Amino acid sequence: MxxxxxRTRAKLEADAKRLGLSPNTLEMSRVVGTDALRDIVRDNRRNVHDRPGIIPDASAAAEKPPVGRNGWVEPPKVTDWKPPGLDAFERIMDAQDAHDRRERERRG
Structure with a gap:
């Protein structure tokens, strides 16, 4: 350095101490500017549901999760869960079983 x-760092630290901020906070606020910070605060004070969103698929927007009493979403049951790819593994095993049966019939 x-x-x-x-000298610049010492002045920044003195200014930050006088304002009751950390030097990093003061430095970042000087870089961004107060108008941008005001916009960020205003955006975060708005309700999440008031914010505009992007809906990629109209059918996804129409599909709503099942809601139980008091607005809670019912969690999926553990017994309904299947590991990803299970159907593919079952088709592979069925094909191998059929192949093994044909091989036993041929030999025997």
């Missing part, structure tokens, strides 16, 4: 960098 140069002497100029040290």
């Amino acid at each position: 140069t002497i100029q960098d040290e």
Whole structure:
């Protein structure tokens, strides 16, 4: 670091201490500017449901999760869960079983 960098950093730390902020916070607020920070705060104060969103598929928008009493979503049952790819494994095993049966019939 140069002497100029040290002086700039010392001034930043003194200003931050005077304002009750960390040096990093003060530095970031100087870079971004107050108008951008005001916009961010205003956006985050709005309700999440008021924010515009992107709907990729109209059928997905029409599909709503099952809602139980008091607005809670019913969780899926553990017995209904299947590992991904299970159908493919079952088709492979069925094909191998059929192949093994044909092989036993041929031999025997």
